[in-house]
Amino acid sequence: MVRWLAINIDLTMSASLRASTGLTTPDGLWFGKDLSTPEPIPEEAIERAVALMRSGRLHRYGEQGTGYPEPSLLEQEYAAYVGSRYCVAVSSCGAAMFIALKALGVKAGDKVLTSTFTLAPVPGAIAHAGADAVLVETTADYLTDLVDLERKARSSGSKVFLLSHMRGHISDLQAVRDICDRHGIAIIEDCAHTMGAKWDGRHTGTWGKVGCYSAQTYKHINAGEGGLVVTDDDDVAAQAILMSGCYMMYDQHILKPGAEVFERWKYVTPNFSMRMSNLAASLLRPQIGQLADRGRRWNHVYAALARELGKAPHLSIPARHPKEEFVASSIQFTLDLNPPQIERFLKECTARGLYVKWFGSPAPVAFTSNFEHWHYIHESPDLASSKAVLNQLFDLRTPLSLTDEDCVLIGRIVAAACSLAAEI
Numbered sequence: 001m002v003r004w005l006a007i008n009i010d011l012t013m014s015a016s017l018r019a020s021t022g023l024t025t026p027d028g029l030w031f032g033k034d035l036s037t038p039e040p041i042p043e044e045a046i047e048r049a050v051a052l053m054r055s056g057r058l059h060r061y062g063e064q065g066t067g068y069p070e071p072s073l074l075e076q077e078y079a080a081y082v083g084s085r086y087c088v089a090v091s092s093c094g095a096a097m098f099i100a101l102k103a104l105g106v107k108a109g110d111k112v113l114t115s116t117f118t119l120a121p122v123p124g125a126i127a128h129a130g131a132d133a134v135l136v137e138t139t140a141d142y143l144t145d146l147v148d149l150e151r152k153a154r155s156s157g158s159k160v161f162l163l164s165h166m167r168g169h170i171s172d173l174q175a176v177r178d179i180c181d182r183h184g185i186a187i188i189e190d191c192a193h194t195m196g197a198k199w200d201g202r203h204t205g206t207w208g209k210v211g212c213y214s215a216q217t218y219k220h221i222n223a224g225e226g227g228l229v230v231t232d233d234d235d236v237a238a239q240a241i242l243m244s245g246c247y248m249m250y251d252q253h254i255l256k257p258g259a260e261v262f263e264r265w266k267y268v269t270p271n272f273s274m275r276m277s278n279l280a281a282s283l284l285r286p287q288i289g290q291l292a293d294r295g296r297r298w299n300h301v302y303a304a305l306a307r308e309l310g311k312a313p314h315l316s317i318p319a320r321h322p323k324e325e326f327v328a329s330s331i332q333f334t335l336d337l338n339p340p341q342i343e344r345f346l347k348e349c350t351a352r353g354l355y356v357k358w359f360g361s362p363a364p365v366a367f368t369s370n371f372e373h374w375h376y377i378h379e380s381p382d383l384a385s386s387k388a389v390l391n392q393l394f395d396l397r398t399p400l401s402l403t404d405e406d407c408v409l410i411g412r413i414v415a416a417a418c419s420l421a422a423e424i
């Protein structure tokens, strides 16, 4: 906490204030922009949201329902976009993953396979379902270790793999699916960082049984909070609608299985009150149409930054597989440096107004934590190879507002920091 505050104070200090306090670096390099600055909400969405607020109808369901509410339209539009039969709008991606686990029958005490390299809401969703996470190792290129997946698929007794496409890195989904099929394991995809991304021409989120997406501010579409569940399965869809909290108003969904499917589930499925509001859906609908354009712009920033960062000594960026059509909203890199050198690297970046995140930090910082910080996971094997990867893994957001000049400057700062760090 203290460290985070120190970084933030330093970063928000203007260049002139820094000069007056003598806080300048010998090379004069200074970035200072806030990489977590989001894009504005489209005007069309703002107008829609204002009209909704004037009506007061912010809840998605009405007892005398008039027409289809915004989340039902969003569900229809999003399902068409990814090519799934059903979509259910919920309150967050964490809620989507929890609902997916419950709908696949995960019960208290069950084991659920999941990725070691992921964000805290993923093991959080497993814990929420009362289950125990079994972590699958992550490779040096930030992907699922298929050998470890095969081993744990055989030994753990898990019936579900919650696969996280963390930071948009997509594992070979055909290979993952073959392993899971062989062991009777259902896949839930955490697509919080892969909205719009594909593997081998097919959208992530449609390779397994259920796909989960986020509409949190720092993902690809922004309603502050929000989530989407996609599936082709009638029983999962009916349960997701009931669990999300439709009460008995499932007819107000456009995409829904037949009445007989709801008859099977409506008396035995709890209402977890995890709906998406009309307001959130009204903000999101116009953003779906922007995904292709935003994806191109994000990947332009990624390519520019990858080129510049690639010039830094001791730094590597894994090559992406030709079948992986990713949508980058951040960039990751590995530094071949030891722990004291890494501390120095971070210090030199911070001194130049560049906030770099580190997955190997001994303590969780801001949004960033790693598996060693999740003490509620009962089974914690040493995961030595993932730990070695995370200890040298760094992360920068790539907001759409970054210019080519910004990318050059970031590259120069990182290169300077790497050189200084390597000297010690």
Ligand SMILES: *Cc1c(COP(=O)(O)O)cnc(C)c1O
Pocket (backbone or CB within 6 Å): 092, 093, 094, 095, 118, 119, 121, 122, 164, 165, 166, 167, 190, 192, 193, 213, 214, 215, 216, 225, 226, 227
């Ligand atoms: C943000 C995030 C989530 C959770 O999304 P919320 O909508 O905030 O619940 C899950 N997985 C990953 C990889 C994320 O980055």
